[in-house]
Amino acid sequence: MIDSKEKLRKIVFKGLAASRLPQMLRPLLGGEGVVLMAHRVTAAPGTIYGFNSNLVVHPAFLDELVAEMKTQGFDFVSLDDAVVRIGKGGKGGRFAAITLDDGFRDNLTEALPVFEKHGAPFTVYIAPGLTDGDVEPWWEIVEASVERSGSDALEMAAPDGKLSFDCSTDAAKADAFEEICRILSEELEEEDQVAAVRSLADNAGVDCEAFRQSYLMNWDEIRRLAVHPLCTIGAHTVNHYNLRRLPKEKALWEMSDSAAILEERLGERPRHFAYPYGFEKAVGEREARLAGLAGFKSAGTTRHGVIQKEHAGHLHSLPRISVNGRYQNIDYLKAMLSGVTTPMANRGRTVVTV
Numbered sequence: 001m002i003d004s005k006e007k008l009r010k011i012v013f014k015g016l017a018a019s020r021l022p023q024m025l026r027p028l029l030g031g032e033g034v035v036l037m038a039h040r041v042t043a044a045p046g047t048i049y050g051f052n053s054n055l056v057v058h059p060a061f062l063d064e065l066v067a068e069m070k071t072q073g074f075d076f077v078s079l080d081d082a083v084v085r086i087g088k089g090g091k092g093g094r095f096a097a098i099t100l101d102d103g104f105r106d107n108l109t110e111a112l113p114v115f116e117k118h119g120a121p122f123t124v125y126i127a128p129g130l131t132d133g134d135v136e137p138w139w140e141i142v143e144a145s146v147e148r149s150g151s152d153a154l155e156m157a158a159p160d161g162k163l164s165f166d167c168s169t170d171a172a173k174a175d176a177f178e179e180i181c182r183i184l185s186e187e188l189e190e191e192d193q194v195a196a197v198r199s200l201a202d203n204a205g206v207d208c209e210a211f212r213q214s215y216l217m218n219w220d221e222i223r224r225l226a227v228h229p230l231c232t233i234g235a236h237t238v239n240h241y242n243l244r245r246l247p248k249e250k251a252l253w254e255m256s257d258s259a260a261i262l263e264e265r266l267g268e269r270p271r272h273f274a275y276p277y278g279f280e281k282a283v284g285e286r287e288a289r290l291a292g293l294a295g296f297k298s299a300g301t302t303r304h305g306v307i308q309k310e311h312a313g314h315l316h317s318l319p320r321i322s323v324n325g326r327y328q329n330i331d332y333l334k335a336m337l338s339g340v341t342t343p344m345a346n347r348g349r350t351v352v353t354v
């Protein structure tokens with residue numbers, strides 16, 4: 001799916017790359033560093049429709065990106081070191097901290113070799129509910145279900161009754177994916193998501209348990225990462241809920257208990273956190289305060305932006321630069337890393353918080 005905004009952005013990125021404007025404006029807008037955000041890293045062929053292709057990058061592209069950033073003088077550092085550097089300014093090159101959300105197995109099997117090759121530290125944010133199968137990576141299950149559904153309508157059991165989605169053509173499938181994701185993330189209560197998405201999967205013949213075992217790391221694999229000298233494990237709530245849709249006590253519990261569970265499983269309490277979804281409707285000032293109360297040193301959103309010295313006062317509202325599967329072109333990333341796209345994506349703001 002290529003929407004008109006995506007097309008326009010790519011034209012702008014290409015134009016920026018050709019203009020040398022990013023290079024010229026980098027000293028002004030580039031800030032102290034960047035926190036990169038990825039989800040899945042794999043050379044496996046994509047899905048038929050690629051509804052979630054924004055969340056998947058090829059390891060060769062990740063390799064090319066890290067190499068390019070080293071050429072540009074970025075220092076790859078752990079999140080602990082990034083937090084120390086934020087606000088200090090001017091020491092060494094600009095820093096880059098790599099983060100990956102959700103704990104997909106390819107982080108271990110396909111991303112880790114790239115990080116080892118470059119000696120680049122990275123953080124993987126884990127939501128124990130996803131690892132244990134208490135909740136589902138529902139956006140992936142929806143894609144698999146829509147993809148598998150034949151000419152019959154796809155059905156999902158919601159608390160108010162059964163919903164039906166036309167999946168008879170490619171265009172209908174694209175609409176169904178969007179609509180089901182909207183219902184799951186905006187209409188249903190967060191706690192009702194899992195039953196609804198499992199009913200959808202049942203209807204389509206998708207096995208959620210098999211999906212989890214195939215694609216997500218188990219605890220043994222997470223432990224292997226946790227003891228790796230380049231890896232930091234961060235927390236990502238217990239149940240991957242949209243915190244802004246939860247009452248305060250529950251949101252705080254999701255944050256602090258995810259740290260407690262990870263400490264129990266891995267022997268070390270995570271110091272860093274990423275908000276599930278991370279966009280405006282999922283994290284605001286209340287959540288940033290709660291992340292501080294839960295004891296995290298930093299918390300990352302999915303807002304687009306580079307890190308400026310002012311973020312020393314906003315360590316729980318750190319924007320990230322998405323390593324997005326739909327933008328796997330080094331020119332696009334060069335534009336983003338220069339800081340030029342930060343005000344473009346944030347109504348002129350260069351210091352992006354929540």
Ligand SMILES: [Zn+2]
Pocket residue numbers: 101102236240275276277
């Ligand atoms: Zn996530």
